[in-house]
Amino acid sequence: MSAPETAPETPAHVPLLRRPGIAARLGVLLGVCVVICFATGIFSHWIQHPPSWFVTPRSPAWLYQLTQGVHVASGVAAIPLVLLKLAAVYPKLFERPMIGSPVRLLERAATAVLVASMLFQLFTGLLNISQWYAWTFFFTTTHYATAYLVLGAVAVHLAIKLPLVVAEFRRRTAESVTPGLPRRAVLTAGIAAAGLAVVTVGSQSVPALHRLGVFAPRSGSGPQGMPVNRTAAAAGVATSAHSGDYRLVLAGPTPVELTLEQLRAMPQHTARLPLACVEGWTQYGWWSGVRVGDLAALAGLEGRNLRFVSLERGPYGQSEMDHAQVTDADTLLALRLGGEDLDLDHGFPCRLIAASRPGVQQTKWISRIEAVR
Ligand SMILES: Nc1nc2c(c(=O)[nH]1)N[C@H]1C(S)=C(S)[C@@H](COP(=O)(O)O)O[C@H]1N2
Ligand SMILES: [Mo]
Numbered sequence: 001m002s003a004p005e006t007a008p009e010t011p012a013h014v015p016l017l018r019r020p021g022i023a024a025r026l027g028v029l030l031g032v033c034v035v036i037c038f039a040t041g042i043f044s045h046w047i048q049h050p051p052s053w054f055v056t057p058r059s060p061a062w063l064y065q066l067t068q069g070v071h072v073a074s075g076v077a078a079i080p081l082v083l084l085k086l087a088a089v090y091p092k093l094f095e096r097p098m099i100g101s102p103v104r105l106l107e108r109a110a111t112a113v114l115v116a117s118m119l120f121q122l123f124t125g126l127l128n129i130s131q132w133y134a135w136t137f138f139f140t141t142t143h144y145a146t147a148y149l150v151l152g153a154v155a156v157h158l159a160i161k162l163p164l165v166v167a168e169f170r171r172r173t174a175e176s177v178t179p180g181l182p183r184r185a186v187l188t189a190g191i192a193a194a195g196l197a198v199v200t201v202g203s204q205s206v207p208a209l210h211r212l213g214v215f216a217p218r219s220g221s222g223p224q225g226m227p228v229n230r231t232a233a234a235a236g237v238a239t240s241a242h243s244g245d246y247r248l249v250l251a252g253p254t255p256v257e258l259t260l261e262q263l264r265a266m267p268q269h270t271a272r273l274p275l276a277c278v279e280g281w282t283q284y285g286w287w288s289g290v291r292v293g294d295l296a297a298l299a300g301l302e303g304r305n306l307r308f309v310s311l312e313r314g315p316y317g318q319s320e321m322d323h324a325q326v327t328d329a330d331t332l333l334a335l336r337l338g339g340e341d342l343d344l345d346h347g348f349p350c351r352l353i354a355a356s357r358p359g360v361q362q363t364k365w366i367s368r369i370e371a372v373r
Pocket of ligand 1: 226310364
């Protein structure tokens with residue numbers, strides 16, 4: 001009796017995810033997400049730490065909402081794609097020889113860096129937007145540095161794999177005679193999973209979809225219909241903000257101290273502006289208060305870049321603004337939100353609000369305005 005014949009290898013016996021061309025196509029989708037995420041991330045970094053050549057864009061008011069929304073969306077979409085891609089290629093990660101030739105060593109080292117840095121970046125990013133700060137390092141600096149590591153590793157990986165990717169895409173015509181459905185099904189599933197992932201965080205900015213925001217803890221509304229990032233109690237300002245001793249200090253050539261009553265007596269302006277958090281959510285509100293340009297003029301601070309100091313101590317307790325935005329008619333020291341006095345958690349007695357500015361720079365509980373340098 002002869003041994004049973006082994007069936008010839010047909011596409012049907014190749015696990016769905018390992019079919020030719022799938023890894024390459026997932027890689028292209030992932031690469032697009034990475035580039036978009038990097039570009040919008042670097043933009044956010046420049047806005048917050050402007051290099052000397054960088055001109056901070058001041059309009060449209062929703063610009064930062066858009067770029068940061070796209071940043072978070074592309075990062076979140078990349079998570080299911082990277083997991084699918086790993087599932088498609090993981091047997092290769094354990095192929096022998098482990099080391100081999102120098103070129104192979106380089107390739108494997110680059111892959112190790114790529115996988116590790118990308119998983120680290122995407123998952124810490126996801127935890128951050130989910131407000132689960134489960135680490136001791138300072139997130140933004142680490143996130144920024146790792147972004148370059150990911151981009152560099154992607155570039156090396158692409159340089160090594162480019163011929164393979166091109167070959168995979170060329171094969172397309174030859175393959176169209178075999179049933180193409182499974183591959184397309186995998187890619188469709190990948191894109192659908194990426195889309196679903198975006199919904200789990202993006203829905204926080206769409207009131208009707210709040211319940212879908214499982215990775216978006218700020219879903220739903222805080223006081224005055226606006227989510228709260230850090231409460232007054234957490235910032236340690238609950239007492240000082242309500243104190244009768246409160247004064248706004250304008251530390252200019254003509255020093256001025258204003259009580260809340262005096263601030264209320266100044267000309268008030270109203271603007272509809274978004275709070276666009278770096279963590280992806282955006283919420284619009286009607287803000288009313290004193291124009292920062294008027295306050296600067298009062299203290300002889302015209303033409304100066306300004307620093308806004310909060311009653312809160314610590315890294316989020318101050319922010320800076322260039323003189324061009326100081327004179328913007330919509331740059332306000334807001335006293336009211338939606339026609340009511342600011343809620344304590346939104347920055348009572350007053351907070352900064354200006355167009356196209358990351359939420360993290362819309363400093364709450366302002367007690368002092370001074371010139372930078
Ligand atoms: N003093 C102070 N201001 C702050 C913060 C803070 O922690 N402390 N958080 C900032 C961040 S990250 C955001 S997104 C907005 C959120 O404003 P809200 O809490 O009123 O929604 O406030 C900003 N202003
Ligand atoms: Mo934020």
